[in-house]
Amino acid sequence: MKITRRDFLKTSLITGAALTAGSGLAVFERYAFAEKEEFLGPLPDIDVGGIIRPPGALPERQFRSKCISCGVCVNVCHVMKYDAIAVAGVQDIRNFGAPYIKDMRDFPCGLCMECPKHCPTGALKKIEKENVAMGMALIDFGLCFGWNGDVCLSCSKACPLGAHVFDFYSGEWGNQPYINEKCVGCGLCVKYCPLGGSAIKVVTKRQYETFRSSYVSEFRQLLSMAHEERYAVVYGQNLPQIMARGRLVEREYR
Amino acid sequence: MNTDKDSQRSDSKDVIARSNSDEAISKDGISHSAQNNNRKMKLSKLRRFVLLGIIVLFLLQFLRIKVLVGGLTGSLAVWFVKLIDVFAYFESLIASMDFTITALFAVLPIAVIYLVFGRAFCGWVCPMDFLFEVVDKIRGDRQWTMDDRIKRISPKVGYVILFGLLVVSGLISIPFFTNYISHLTNFFRFLTGSVFIALNLPAEPAVLAFSGGMIFLLLGFEYFFPRLWCRVLCPVGKTYGLFNKISLLKLKFTEGECGECNLCENMCYMNVRITPYIDRPSLRDVNCIYCGRCVEGCETKGRLIKMKIGGLK
Numbered sequence: 001m002k003i004t005r006r007d008f009l010k011t012s013l014i015t016g017a018a019l020t021a022g023s024g025l026a027v028f029e030r031y032a033f034a035e036k037e038e039f040l041g042p043l044p045d046i047d048v049g050g051i052i053r054p055p056g057a058l059p060e061r062q063f064r065s066k067c068i069s070c071g072v073c074v075n076v077c078h079v080m081k082y083d084a085i086a087v088a089g090v091q092d093i094r095n096f097g098a099p100y101i102k103d104m105r106d107f108p109c110g111l112c113m114e115c116p117k118h119c120p121t122g123a124l125k126k127i128e129k130e131n132v133a134m135g136m137a138l139i140d141f142g143l144c145f146g147w148n149g150d151v152c153l154s155c156s157k158a159c160p161l162g163a164h165v166f167d168f169y170s171g172e173w174g175n176q177p178y179i180n181e182k183c184v185g186c187g188l189c190v191k192y193c194p195l196g197g198s199a200i201k202v203v204t205k206r207q208y209e210t211f212r213s214s215y216v217s218e219f220r221q222l223l224s225m226a227h228e229e230r231y232a233v234v235y236g237q238n239l240p241q242i243m244a245r246g247r248l249v250e251r252e253y254r
Numbered sequence: 255m256n257t258d259k260d261s262q263r264s265d266s267k268d269v270i271a272r273s274n275s276d277e278a279i280s281k282d283g284i285s286h287s288a289q290n291n292n293r294k295m296k297l298s299k300l301r302r303f304v305l306l307g308i309i310v311l312f313l314l315q316f317l318r319i320k321v322l323v324g325g326l327t328g329s330l331a332v333w334f335v336k337l338i339d340v341f342a343y344f345e346s347l348i349a350s351m352d353f354t355i356t357a358l359f360a361v362l363p364i365a366v367i368y369l370v371f372g373r374a375f376c377g378w379v380c381p382m383d384f385l386f387e388v389v390d391k392i393r394g395d396r397q398w399t400m401d402d403r404i405k406r407i408s409p410k411v412g413y414v415i416l417f418g419l420l421v422v423s424g425l426i427s428i429p430f431f432t433n434y435i436s437h438l439t440n441f442f443r444f445l446t447g448s449v450f451i452a453l454n455l456p457a458e459p460a461v462l463a464f465s466g467g468m469i470f471l472l473l474g475f476e477y478f479f480p481r482l483w484c485r486v487l488c489p490v491g492k493t494y495g496l497f498n499k500i501s502l503l504k505l506k507f508t509e510g511e512c513g514e515c516n517l518c519e520n521m522c523y524m525n526v527r528i529t530p531y532i533d534r535p536s537l538r539d540v541n542c543i544y545c546g547r548c549v550e551g552c553e554t555k556g557r558l559i560k561m562k563i564g565g566l567k
Contacts, residue, residue: 067429068328070339071439083456097439
């Protein structure tokens with residue numbers, strides 16, 4: 001039997017297609033049955049409020065009109081070994097193809113500031129670390145170790161801005177960390193929170209404005225609470241939740 | 255010297271004699287040039303190596319090697335030079351109505367490259383050219399013979415589409431073509447997405463599906479309407495086609511050797527009418543992608559048609 005070039009091409013194409021489909025299935029399986037942290041995230045009733053842009057992004061509308069979805073920021077982030085940036089999918093058709101920080105629990109932004117430096121369209125603008133406004137990290141006071149009788153400094157140690165952003169209200173109920181409004185929203189604290197499912201959530205700056213007053217008042221109320229009241233809150237509500245999630249000291253950081 | 259010329263002439267007569275059927279034309283054209291060009295690498299081979307080289311350079315970014323980072327719509331060369339596709343630049347400019355010096359400096363190197371090489375992007379760098387060639391091979395039977403109705407669609411329609419896309423981008427203030435339809439964006443989005451998912455890094459499977467589907471759609475389109483995308487529709491190619499009018503690279507013709515065998519036109523899959531240009535000094539057609547098939551196909555073994563850069567002879 002003589003194998004013609006066309007036959008060869010056809011066979012190789014079919015083989016290629018089969019291989020692609022096979023590997024695609026394998027990937028799908030991996031995704032569908034991947035182990036996830038099975039807890040509800042922190043602050044479940046607060047929405048992220050849109051999507052978190054890479055650092056240095058222009059205001060939303062301007063950013064969208066400039067971004068051409070070339071993938072430089074995504075790949076720069078990969079080369080810098082942070083892998084934080086992904087491209088938005090079809091569920092949000094207006095933002096389709098534009099970069100965002102997808103998974104802060106495992107892949108937060110490291111604020112290396114390489115992507116704004118290299119964006120060819122100018123949709124990401126080169127700025128100082130401190131002036132980045134990706135979002136705002138919020139501590140769930142009901143889940144945080146530091147607010148419930150422990151001394152845990154994981155978030156403040158992970159923060160690239162450190163004392164610039166973190167305030168501590170140390171007392172008998174723990175070191176009580178508070179992230180002030182200078183937070184840029186990189187999400188490193190989200191990743192390094194040892195609680196299962198993390199106790200910190202990053203929301204967009206615009207979303208934060210809408211519930212800022214209630215969040216701040218909750219914080220003030222906790223600080224000014226009487227001892228018995230606080231005891232009831234910590235032992236009655238918070239600690240059972242925390243115990244259920246467990247302190248995942250063995251969590252594998254990726 | 256004389257004998258050499260004579261032998262070549264007899265050779266060419268031979269080709270004309272044998273080239274009565276269309277089938278014979280293309281086959282002879284290929285084998286002919288292969289015999290006579292073994293000292294130089296064949297252009298069609300060379301351009302596949304160029305494409306392979308560029309794709310490999312882009313693939314190196316997944317191994318964290320900073321040679322070419324990004325995709326063909328926008329990229330970063332050696333961690334220093336920002337590059338942006340010319341059409342993408344205009345779309346982004348019109349969508350945002352805001353001029354930035356960053357984007358201008360990114361588009362200038364590309365503009366300079368293609369002021370030298372004209373529309374060579376399509377033939378030498380665009381990955382779709384290769385994929386379309388594979389589709390053409392699979393289709394087989396009507397390989398270079400296009401439907402007459404498709405052939406008759408003027409490439410000028412493409413400029414209307416280009417203008418329309420720019421208007422749409424301005425209206426919805428999103429670079430419409432580059433973000434959703436562009437084969438270049440989707441090709442590299444697909445590449446990045448599949449690598450990221452394989453490495454279990456954050457990526458949207460939906461983006462992967464969309465981009466893969468778009469590429470597949472274009473390949474299907476190519477199967478039924480050969481090269482209609484490249485010749486008429488693709489605005490990226492059309493933009494580079496404008497560079498053809500003033501580029502340094504051009505097809506030049508040596509006078510008085512044409513046997514009028516039409517081999518060059520038969521080889522050209524962009525459907526450029528080459529023969530009318532033969533009495534003129536050079537060819538400046540917007541659809542010429544400098545693939546070199548006419549040079550290879552020419553019965554004079556490329557002595558009549560040559561690719562030249564600048565005024566060099």
